[in-house]
Each structure stands twice: as C-alpha cells, then as structure tokens.
Amino acid sequence: MARGVPMQRVAVVLFNLGGPDAPDSVRPFLENLFTDPAILRVPGFIRPWLGRFIARRRTPAASENYAILGGRSPLLDLTEAQAHDLQAALNEAGGAEYRCFIAMRYWHPMSDATARAVREWGPDRVLLLPLYPQYSTTTTGSSVTAWDEAAARAGLAVPTKTLCCYHSDPAFAAATAAAVQTAYEAARAALAPEVKLRILFSAHGLPESIVKRGDPYQWQVEQTVAAVVERLAIEGLDHIVCYQSRVTPQKWIGPSTELELERAAHDKTAVLICPIAFVSEHSETLVELDVEYREEAERLGVPGYYRVPAQNSDPGFIAALRDLVRRAEADDRPLCSFAGARQCPKPFGDCPHARARIRAPELA
C-alpha cells in the first residue's frame, strides 16, 4: 500500500434470523416474525392482526423451548463468534480493512441499528452475507428487503453487494462433509456391526405454497446434500433429505423428519441427523433435534440416534466464508456477486436474488 493512501474499508454484514434474548422477548420476537410479509403471505390489512394472533398462540410452546436453553437463544453469541473469526480471517490477508457486523431479522441487533453502525464506521462498500447457504424468499430475501429499507433510513449510500447463495460452494460442502464423516464414524463405532445406519439430512421446512410460487430453497437444499454426499467416503451410504420445524397448519414440503424417524424405526435402522440449512446451533437443533426428535426416536424404537454438530465457528466453514467474500469482492456483477449463483435453477435465471429484485417483485 502506497504511503498516504488509506486502505479501503469493507463492511461485511452477516444476516441471520435472530432469537429472543430473555423470556420476555419471546412474544415480540415471534410478532416480528409472523408479521413479516415474506413469512405470512396474507393481504396487508389482515397481516398485523393475524401475525400477532399466531405469535400469541405460539408463545407458550416457543417459551418452553427457550427455557430449556436457559431462557434465551444462543444464536447471537454464536453469530458474534463467527463474525469475530471471519473478520480476523479477512484482515489476515490484508488488501482492505474488513469489519463484520450482524443484522438479525427478527430480534436485536436488527437492520436499523446495524445500518446506522455501518454508516458511522464509514465503509467504502458493503457486502451482505446471509448465514443461510440456500436462498429462500423467507430468509435471505426477507433480510435483504429489510436491509435495503434500513440502509435508506440510515442514509447509508455506498455500493452494496449481496452474496445470494452458496448451496454448492466446494469449500462449504467440504467443511460440512468433514463434520458428517467424523460423526458418521463415531456413530458407526458406537453401534453393533449388524445395525444399519442412515443419514437424515434435515433442513428447515417451508410451506409448499411458497415453493410452488418459485422459491428455490428446496432445490438448493438438494444441491447441498448432493455436494456433501459426493465428498463422503462411506461405502453403501444410506441417506435422505427431510424437513423439520413445521409451525403452521398448511401443507409443508416433505418428507418430514418425524416421518423419516418412523421409517427408520420400521427398517430397524439407526439415524445420524445432519442439520443442512442451519450453520449455527439454536433452538431448532438443540431442542427440536437433540431433545424432541431424540425422545420420539427412542419412543419409536429407532436403534440409535446421533447428530452432526452445526458449523458454528468451525475453521473450515469460516475459511469457506472468507473465500466467498473475497470472490464476491472480485466479481463486479451488481446484484448477485457469487459465481456459484450460476448454478441456480433455470426458471430463476442466473440468480433468484436478481429475479426477486428485478423480474418478480412478488418473490421479494
């Protein structure tokens, strides 16, 4: 760097869903979630009322789950650790000064506060990095919309790129496969040789209607599983993709993880559950998978129940994020800067994010 020329400043904003930080925040967190038009797709005039109604109904069950975790979600602490490690990895290489920020969608720190903090830091450019490997209108799409509005309110007007999806990124898939391989070998060693073992790649579900309207999430989840399986050294691997965390009465995509537990019990096969659309531990892994589904598996007589940990701050995962950021920086396409977006399915053009923003506002 020539003397006197300041280094460029790059703000990397990590998106995640957020979770309550105290028992009292469960209900307002759920209200924020269920009044999001990307989640509750009903006419605008009814949404605030219906969203608050659903949130009130859901609060006791969600509170019980968070009580098991000490009354709060661990998601923010884990995201802060990821941000810390990613910032160190990005700055190690030099070239620019990187600072990682966090914008949660439904609980603090949310986009408005983060956009103001980013503006105060005074970056030359911003990169939005969803901690969702697969694009969904309900997650990344919703976070990008919220960010755009917050950035405008904060008067943050610097070039901004969005890393839309990295479902099949080789380094991400390799880091995930390494964790699956380790967990599979440990489970295999704990089981009697005659007991069969099946991997259930369990992703967060979505209402089927959202997928039918063009959400690429399910397709991208399947791409991730294919990319991970390709990297596993397991002879005769038995695996399936399934979907968990259904929270509304409509039809959701399947097969459900519960149904796969029933099938495993019927087949007298042990299961290794691999969360495939979450990159951090939170209530849906630590309670739903580790407590509820485990108990259900025991009740059904599944001969073994094991789980792959979420990536959290796994060095291979952080290195994958670092390389994605660097590649996004080097690519000058304005909307989706990730080369892997070319792998998005044909109906979405080059990238669902581009389509959501340009051609199909109903998906935004």
Ligand SMILES: C=CC1=C(C)c2cc3[nH]c(cc4nc(cc5[nH]c(cc1n2)c(C)c5CCC(=O)O)C(CCC(=O)O)=C4C)c(C)c3C=C
């Ligand atoms: C219609 C409802 C929901 C859709 C669609 C949905 C999609 C979706 N969510 C994640 C990841 C997370 N969800 C989390 C919590 C959470 N999600 C919903 C509802 C929908 N999610 C609710 C009601 C809740 C609150 C918890 C509960 O009541 O059970 C979380 C964070 C949880 C935490 O512990 O902090 C994450 C992360 C994805 C990936 C996704 C679709 C692709």
Ligand SMILES: [Fe+2]
């Ligand atoms: Fe969710």
Ligand SMILES: [Fe+2]
């Ligand atoms: Fe994409």
